[in-house]
Amino acid sequence: MGFFSDIFRVRADPQRQLLKFSARVSEQAVFEYWLHPKSVLPFVQASNFSEWQGTEEFKGKAVGKDATLGVKTSEGMTYFKMSDSHLWVLRAQLEAACFELGSISETDKVDTPSHITIDLLYTMQNKLQQSVEEMMTAQLENFSANLLAALDTRLSKLNVQPIVVQKPSVESQNISSDTPIFIPSKILQGGIEGNTEIKATESKDDISAAAEALKQLKNTRRKQ
Amino acid sequence: MSVGLDIGTMNIVSARQQDDKVHTRRIRDAFLDLPLHAKKVLKLSKSSFMQRDGDLLLLGDQALEMAIIFGKEVRRPLSQGLVSPSEIHSLEVLGYLIQEVLGLSADKETCFFSIPAAPVDNLSKDVIYHKGVFERIVTECGYKAIASNEAMAIIFAEAAVEGFSALSFSFGSGMTNIALAFNGIEGMVFSVERGGDWIDGGAARSLGSPQSRLCHIKEVGIDLLAPKNRDEEALTFYYRELINYVLDWVQKEFTKRQLYNVVTRPVPVILSGGTSKAGNFVHLFREEYEKRKKKFSLPISEIRAATDPLNAVAKGLLIQAINEDED
Numbered sequence: 001m002g003f004f005s006d007i008f009r010v011r012a013d014p015q016r017q018l019l020k021f022s023a024r025v026s027e028q029a030v031f032e033y034w035l036h037p038k039s040v041l042p043f044v045q046a047s048n049f050s051e052w053q054g055t056e057e058f059k060g061k062a063v064g065k066d067a068t069l070g071v072k073t074s075e076g077m078t079y080f081k082m083s084d085s086h087l088w089v090l091r092a093q094l095e096a097a098c099f100e101l102g103s104i105s106e107t108d109k110v111d112t113p114s115h116i117t118i119d120l121l122y123t124m125q126n127k128l129q130q131s132v133e134e135m136m137t138a139q140l141e142n143f144s145a146n147l148l149a150a151l152d153t154r155l156s157k158l159n160v161q162p163i164v165v166q167k168p169s170v171e172s173q174n175i176s177s178d179t180p181i182f183i184p185s186k187i188l189q190g191g192i193e194g195n196t197e198i199k200a201t202e203s204k205d206d207i208s209a210a211a212e213a214l215k216q217l218k219n220t221r222r223k224q
Numbered sequence: 225m226s227v228g229l230d231i232g233t234m235n236i237v238s239a240r241q242q243d244d245k246v247h248t249r250r251i252r253d254a255f256l257d258l259p260l261h262a263k264k265v266l267k268l269s270k271s272s273f274m275q276r277d278g279d280l281l282l283l284g285d286q287a288l289e290m291a292i293i294f295g296k297e298v299r300r301p302l303s304q305g306l307v308s309p310s311e312i313h314s315l316e317v318l319g320y321l322i323q324e325v326l327g328l329s330a331d332k333e334t335c336f337f338s339i340p341a342a343p344v345d346n347l348s349k350d351v352i353y354h355k356g357v358f359e360r361i362v363t364e365c366g367y368k369a370i371a372s373n374e375a376m377a378i379i380f381a382e383a384a385v386e387g388f389s390a391l392s393f394s395f396g397s398g399m400t401n402i403a404l405a406f407n408g409i410e411g412m413v414f415s416v417e418r419g420g421d422w423i424d425g426g427a428a429r430s431l432g433s434p435q436s437r438l439c440h441i442k443e444v445g446i447d448l449l450a451p452k453n454r455d456e457e458a459l460t461f462y463y464r465e466l467i468n469y470v471l472d473w474v475q476k477e478f479t480k481r482q483l484y485n486v487v488t489r490p491v492p493v494i495l496s497g498g499t500s501k502a503g504n505f506v507h508l509f510r511e512e513y514e515k516r517k518k519k520f521s522l523p524i525s526e527i528r529a530a531t532d533p534l535n536a537v538a539k540g541l542l543i544q545a546i547n548e549d550e551d
Binding site for chain 1: 244245249251267271272273275283284285286315316318319320324360364384387408532535
């Protein structure tokens with residue numbers, strides 16, 4: 001049976017001289033195992049996981065970036081799938097716990113390979129960044145909610161006058177008749193010498209009848 | 225004595241009633257710069273000119289003729305029906321020309337002078353300055369100056385039989401003025417910024433020719449129903465476009481102003497102005513009107529040309545001036 005896990009926790013129990021290994025396999029399920037330090041020592045002291053390293057009770061192997069952890073239980077071997085970085089993190093946690101129980105001394109510690117260290121640093125950095133982001137997002141959301149609530153309270157107390165938006169009309173851009181406009185005086189100036197040929201015509205009086213009709217029309221309108 | 229004064233982009237015309245006759249005086253509203261040494265020749269040839277300080281300006285029809293000969297554009301004191309702000313000489317030239325056409329009055333005669341309506345297709349323009357300038361010039365000539373719409377003047381001159389009910393078009397050079405009156409009451413007046421100059425300009429651009437030349441071709445005589453060459457074809461094309469443009473605006477304004485209930489019987493259409501003098505203009509207008517007759521909201525009884533297209537506005541203004549003096 002294999003699980004994909006990215007969260008391990010190792011805790012030392014000095015009274016019982018045992019190691020408690022917890023692996024969260026889903027949001028709802030955590031597997032817990034009590035391990036004897038001796039069963040994990042070969043795993044802790046391994047410097048390379050290209051082959052299975054550890055004991056029959058607790059062993060690990062990494063191929064490329066993928067790693068597998070095997071734990072022997074009463075129901076047989078349980079396998080956890082993870083990245084090689086996580087495997088190295090687990091190894092470091094177990095090493096610290098073994099040191100706490102006195103199972104290994106400072107000199108027995110095995111250095112973690114440098115590329116793994118870098119990977120571990122990145123993993124930790126990412127984790128930290130993620131945590132910080134989550135924390136900040138939560139705080140900002142909280143701040144925003146508080147701010148909006150305060151704003152609503154204040155706005156409800158304001159007496160807002162309705163705004164009348166006047167649509168600009170084309171007519172309003174025109175110059176109204178009472179707009180003063182400068183008209184120059186003395187347009188007819190002296191000192192102009194000239195000669196003009198005017199085309200003069202005369203025609204029979206065809207306007208008297210129209211002038212009379214207009215007069216009648218106006219008189220009728222006045223009487224009405 | 226009453227007098228009517230039509231101030232157009234192309235012509236300035238005055239009209240007076242005297243000895244049972246109507247006397248009109250007309251001068252071409254155009255000028256051309258000439259070198260000062262040409263003055264002697266102008267005097268000998270009795271040409272129209274004016275000189276002030278160092279400027280010598282050839283005036284009137286001869287300015288237009290010279291412009292055609294030398295391939296130059298003639299200068300106008302009015303542009304698109306209104307006082308031209310870009311012409312530094314415009315006020316002086318206008319003042320001089322009006323004084324020559326009108327003459328000075330010693331006893332404050334009544335002078336109705338024409339003004340266009342504000343163009344509906346260019347709302348940034350108005351006629352306030354234009355009206356003020358001519359009011360000042362006519363007053364300085366010694367007259368009692370009264371401004372009146374030029375298209376309405378056509379109705380007073382040409383639609384007495386119909387009780388001054390008509391739709392009139394004044395196809396001028398700078399713009400086209402339109403008026404609708406019913407029983408002498410003004411229903412709508414407006415103008416569009418297209419006229420004879422727009423026709424000349426459009427045809428000139430499409431043919432790569434000076435505008436003055438196209439204007440000359442137009443004025444020499446053109447049959448709009450039978451254009452003889454490419455120049456005339458181009459001019460006819462723009463005439464047709466202008467007619468459609470003004471009819472569109474009449475329909476639009478008539479609908480907008482909801483004049484359906486005001487005009488209770490069909491009214492005649494009267495076509496006037498220098499641009500309407502082209503051969504078969506009335507027929508071309510009828511053709512274009514017939515195409516849209518079914519959709520045209522304003523009931524039309526007939527379409528006819530003014531009896532005297534060049535002088536109709538001045539005569540209409542004279543009728544109003546006489547009426548004013550008799551009141």
